[in-house]
Amino acid sequence: MSLRDRKRARTRQALVEAATTLFERDGYDETTVADIAAAAEIGTRTFFSYFPSKEELLFPESDARVRAAVEAIADRGPHEGPADVLLRALHRVGDDNDDLSGRLAALRLRYIREIPAVRGRALQIQTDAQGEIARHLAAAFPEQLDEVGAAALTGAFVGAVTAALQVLLADLDRLDDPAAVQAAVRRATDVALRPWVTGAA
Amino acid sequence: MSLRDRKRARTRQALVEAATTLFERDGYDETTVADIAAAAEIGTRTFFSYFPSKEELLFPESDARVRAAVEAIADRGPHEGPADVLLRALHRVGDDNDDLSGRLAALRLRYIREIPAVRGRALQIQTDAQGEIARHLAAAFPEQLDEVGAAALTGAFVGAVTAALQVLLADLDRLDDPAAVQAAVRRATDVALRPWVTGAA
């Protein structure tokens, strides 16, 4: 990796950290892009060559989860059906929830509820990920699932977990506690997916 | 209804129609709020007392579908389970898809794919509607569903239909044909919900 690339990665990281600190101190709307750029010691204009928009700061590695899920599909056993694989993939994604120790994740969870632009971006990322997973799932089970069926199955899983999680997080004021969030995620998957684990594959 | 209210409703309608025409002619980003306000013969500033944002023009009656679904839940038969009721509600919502003759609906479907802000707003509306439906469902079946379970079930249904519909609409270039869209919606619900209609309630 060249010096250029290393420097660039460092600046990117500095931007995320500066944004995290400023968001925590002043709030999302109160923190301007100019503030963040200044804190990371780059020009305001240059910010937009690192992130296309302010929201994106909250989702610095949105690909990681998708990759984990795709891996889980690839690592399927010989006797697993589509629902089993999907279930395993979702659990693995839930476990990997600790991206970078929490501070940013806590902000993200709060802002997804409070700031429309952030919520919109989060939902779009989820939709895209869902589509990607469905594509891989259909490819893995060509005889049992067509494109539409795979999308429907994936949508049902993700939709169930997301909705359940939302209810569980709604009355959770201490979003800063990673353990509580982790527990909520696990309970959400359990409740949401119970209808499948007992039924047919 | 007072003269004031009637006039206000007329202006609101004029704004939606002006926006529809301008969007069709020039595109979403190319049409400014000032253009729309001018076409409806009100000041630019006044626009924001009718709609809080530009996107909102594309969702003028987002409550209607929720009301239809809630009605469907209320009209349940004595032997229907939660899944049956939800299925019927979803079908009714699908049938009511012809809001105001299509032009706006066609634009909406296109822009949900193309413009991030619109997609974000659409997903937020869907999420809110989902939550509302789940609340009513839980209230209707207090012994079989708790809050989390109702949210998970509703999320699964809506998620499945939405995902399936998205695949079907992806290769549909002629979005202007209401019949084709209607058919896609119906097929999406059929495919997505097949696992439930045969299984247990």
Added chain:
DNA sequence: TTGCAAAACTGCATCCGATGCAGTTAACGT
């Protein structure tokens, strides 16, 4: 009908996010 209070409309100034452009600076490979 008249007069008053509430609501709606409007222009103006302002802020912020985002983009195009052009000039400068820094890093890379030879």
Added chain:
DNA sequence: ACGTTAACTGCATCGGATGCAGTTTTGCAA
């Protein structure tokens, strides 16, 4: 060491959105 390429930066600009203050319109009661 040098030319090429990429990155950084300031500047100007645009559109969406909000607060404010002044004017106009509507509603209602005297």
